[in-house]
Amino acid sequence: MSLVLRIALILVSFLVLVFVLKKIRRTQLYIDDAIYWIVFSFLLFVISIFPQIAIFAADLLGIQSPANFVFLFMIFVVLIKLFNLAIDLSVQKHRLNRLVQKLALMEKDEKEQ
Amino acid sequence: MKKENQSRVLVIIPAYNEAENIERVVDDLIENYPQYDYVIVNDGSRDDTLEICRRKHYNYIDMPINVGLTDGVQTGMMYAYKHGYEYALQFDGDGQHDPQYIETMLDAMSDCDICVASRFVEQKKPGGMRMLGSNIIQLTLKLTTRKNIKDPTSGMRMFNRVTMKAMAEHADYGPEPDTLAHLIRSGAVVKEVQVEMRERIAGESYLNLSRSIKYMLHMCFSIMFIQWCRKKIDLHGGDGK
Numbered sequence: 266m267s268l269v270l271r272i273a274l275i276l277v278s279f280l281v282l283v284f285v286l287k288k289i290r291r292t293q294l295y296i297d298d299a300i301y302w303i304v305f306s307f308l309l310f311v312i313s314i315f316p317q318i319a320i321f322a323a324d325l326l327g328i329q330s331p332a333n334f335v336f337l338f339m340i341f342v343v344l345i346k347l348f349n350l351a352i353d354l355s356v357q358k359h360r361l362n363r364l365v366q367k368l369a370l371m372e373k374d375e376k377e378q
Numbered sequence: 379m380k381k382e383n384q385s386r387v388l389v390i391i392p393a394y395n396e397a398e399n400i401e402r403v404v405d406d407l408i409e410n411y412p413q414y415d416y417v418i419v420n421d422g423s424r425d426d427t428l429e430i431c432r433r434k435h436y437n438y439i440d441m442p443i444n445v446g447l448t449d450g451v452q453t454g455m456m457y458a459y460k461h462g463y464e465y466a467l468q469f470d471g472d473g474q475h476d477p478q479y480i481e482t483m484l485d486a487m488s489d490c491d492i493c494v495a496s497r498f499v500e501q502k503k504p505g506g507m508r509m510l511g512s513n514i515i516q517l518t519l520k521l522t523t524r525k526n527i528k529d530p531t532s533g534m535r536m537f538n539r540v541t542m543k544a545m546a547e548h549a550d551y552g553p554e555p556d557t558l559a560h561l562i563r564s565g566a567v568v569k570e571v572q573v574e575m576r577e578r579i580a581g582e583s584y585l586n587l588s589r590s591i592k593y594m595l596h597m598c599f600s601i602m603f604i605q606w607c608r609k610k611i612d613l614h615g616g617d618g619k
Contacts, residue, residue: 300599
């Protein structure tokens with residue numbers, strides 16, 4: 266892993282952290298949802314400080330360049346987040362529909378009384 | 379919105395699937411402590427909680443869908459604030475909390491903003507795994523606020539008008555120790571009074587081992603890394619009082 270990549274990773278993880286904390290400060294992001302991003306930026310930070318982790322893991326998986334392992338790792342982590350977001354979205358759809366149904370039934374009841 | 383001969387205190391009882399307990403808890407309040415008003419927040423229970431509330435003509439708010447403890451309690455806080463109550467008490471619907479201590483808490487409210495019904499003011503906290511989580515949360519609170527809250531996870535807390543308003547208005551203010559930390563940092567005075575708590579009589583506790591660990595980690599993380607960067611709110615400067 267080149268020094269430039271490492272510095273870039275440190276910068277990115279730091280920026281992610283600052284951005285997330287700023288959003289929490291303005292309560293645009295719930296603490297529950299923020300934890301993922303804080304842990305994510307922390308992991309990036311750790312990998313850039315200790316590239317041995319990436320070198321070891323790349324070796325283990327038979328990946329030629331440690332940088333490729335970092336990309337693979339990030340894609341994987343982002344995919345998990347994407348999947349969780351898809352689930353969250355489905356839950357939200359369901360809850361919204363429930364809410365609208367209940368409201369409609371309540372209005373109907375009121376009319377009939 | 380104040381009713382005539384309204385109590386100074388509103389007991390907020392969040393209830394999620396508490397059909398086995400709610401009758402006993404609320405009947406005890408009505409019969410033995412008629413001096414306090416109460417409101418049940420039925421959080422989309424899937425059992426008979428709602429039917430019981432209807433049948434017994436309890437004072438209840440029915441959430442159309444399950445919103446979780448945070449928003450359930452917040453609804454109660456909004457109700458308390460809107461109706462002009464001086465104090466709002468967060469009170470469990472499972473019978474763990476004993477209403478005889480409400481009076482003690484009320485007395486304590488004269489010189490604090492939040493009163494926590496604590497099991498360990500005078501009594502020593504038992505050691506072992508069961509209290510490990512509580513101890514760790516106590517430590518993180520002490521490190522970040524320099525305030526020693528001996529029973530931070532106690533779910534029986536009384537809020538005055540100022541802190542009730544904060545609880546009612548802001549998003550992400552769960553009725554949990556991390557919000558306590560945030561309010562202390564915003565200048566709220568917290569006091570603990572000694573109480574006894576009962577074991578729950580019926581139904582299963584929400585907290586099992588893995589949930590307890592998750593809860594504890596979440597609280598510590600939130601108190602140590604997130605609360606300090608949260609914007610402090612202006613508790614005593616506004617029109618809360």
